[in-house]
Amino acid sequence: MTTFTPEDFGFTLLEDGTSVQDVIDQKIDTLRAEESKEAFFVADLGEVVRRYQLWVREIPRVTPFYAVKCNDSLPIVKTLAALQTGFDCASKCEMHLITSLGVDPSRIIFSHTIKPPTYLKYATSLGIQKMTFDNEAELVKIVCLNSHVLRQKKKKIVILIKYKKYRYCKEDLRTCGFFPDWGMLQGLLPPSLFSHVRAGWGKHKEIGLVLRISVDDTHSMFSMSAKFGAKLETCPALLKRAQELGLDVIGVSFHVGSYCMDPVSYTKAIKNAKDIFDLAATIGYKMTFLDLGGGYPGFDIPNVVHFKQMAVEINLALDKYFPVSSEVQIISEPGRYFPSTAYTLAVNVVSKRVDIKKSSDGKFVPSLSRLRN
Ligand SMILES: Cc1ncc(COP(=O)(O)O)c(C=O)c1O
Structure with a gap:
């Protein structure tokens, strides 16, 4: 250390x-x-170290990847980096901060399901490979990362996507700028274009995608699933699309909502994740990565929430659905758990x-x- x-x-x-x-x-x-x-x-900072020790003692199979958005002040991120935790980064400046501390990119997950293309490029340039997604547009965006605007000619613009050239009316792309924003581009272009996007070449091959699923977060103070996470019924289509695009989906993530008050929420979410692992196997993906997200209390509240109880439920569920023999790498993204006290x-x-x-x-x-x- x-x-x-x-x-x-x-x-x-x-x-x-x-x-x-x-x-x-x-x-x-x-x-x-x-x-x-x-x-x-x-x-x-002694308290941060004590919280880390408690974590390692109570949930030893789960590596904490601290959610930087929660508190990005230098003392805490440096302390956690020294303790060898991983980090959940959601923006370019968070990725910059954490890599500038010398943290290896393998200890970082880019955990935002909607990523601006510039952030995506920045992440891949740093060698950050694990990132989450919950929608098809994000998959297409990742593949399109390596597409190029070849030339502009009069009113037409020529775009190369996977060796194929597509011509677009400059007028349509005007608002996108010379290098169009892919989110806007997708809104403007016919969906048929994206059905032609196929596995090809480039950085997207190196990305390990993590499918964020929507889970029950009704027992938490702040819910997340209304905004993030793919509904379970959409996962088969999403995984098939990812496969078509030649993307590597390595695992599943979820978030039971911030300040979760019912440990059973984790049990149910871990079971949901296991279902997706099984589904993925039928499609041809051998998943190896599970991310339990955040939701842990910053401090216990008597008769309401106890970290140790949560840990008991999590360990039981992991042993049942993801035993050590499964060799699945398990991480979590605690935020408030570390700095609150x-x-x-x-x-x-x-x-x-x-x-x-x-x-x-x-x-x-x-x-x-x-x-x-
Ligand atoms: C993706 C993600 N992971 C982890 C966290 C941290 O959550 P918590 O502070 O509840 O542990 C958040 C909080 O917003 C989040 O959005």
């Missing part, structure tokens, strides 16, 4: 027994001397609203209910 140095991480080592509250108090004193009342964060925000309370109400003797007094708040 990489050695931690305060210089690398910009952290301060504290005496044993010093609490976050002590650090906050000291910082407030310093700020007061500078006549500043700015808000600030205190990050307890590590970060404390200290803010300056500027003022407090107190309502005034008329008492029975006609005097105006502060409302007690407001004062209690």
Whole structure:
């Protein structure tokens, strides 16, 4: 494991027994001397390490790929990189941040099912190979990555897709610019064009696609499936299309919704994933990768959510549907799980609203209910 140095991480080592509250108090004193009342964060990186240790102890078969979108501050991503976690990146700047820390691209998944072409090209240029999808347009976009605008002639534009030339009216493509945005292009061009796109050549061959499925997320504080994830009934057609296009679909991912409160959601989703693995096998894909997404609590809430209970359900479901002998690589994308208890925000309370109400003797007094708040 990489050695931690305060210089690398910009952290301060504290005496044993010093609490976050002590650090906050000291910082407030310093700020007061500078006549500043700015808000600030205190990050307890020891807590990030403890959360990591808890994870490894409770769900040892699942490698965490931290969801960078949750908190991309340097101390946390550097700490997790040093602990050898993987990373879930959803944008170009997240991919840049994580690779600039020296993280190997094999430890990164580009986990956004709708990717701008420029991000896709950036990911492949960095050597990031694992990425998610949940729709056909995304598959076509990936194949078209290596298509070229050959020339523009008068009102026509010639586009090469897999050795075939297609001519389009410049007028139609005007809004797309010289190198058209593939999303817009697909909207403008006849669908028949894309049915001709076939497996060919280029970077898309190196991409390991992960099919994100839509699962039950009704027991979570924030749902995801309305926006992301292929409905199970559309998966056969999607997988067949991916195969037609010569794309490599290596596995399945899902997200049970953020701050999931029912561990059984994972059991059901893992079973759904297993069904897709079996379906894929009938189509000719031997899947080897399973991504359990996020949803883990940032902290336990008594009688509502307990990470350890979740871990028990996950382990049971994995042993049933994806036993060690299946040799499937299993990852997850915890976000809030890592930073929630590590970060404390200290803010300056500027003022407090107190309502005034008329008492029975006609005097105006502060409302007690407001004062209690
Ligand atoms: C694709 C994906 N993975 C992981 C996460 C992290 O989720 P959580 O913070 O619930 O673990 C999110 C959150 O939005 C997400 O969209």
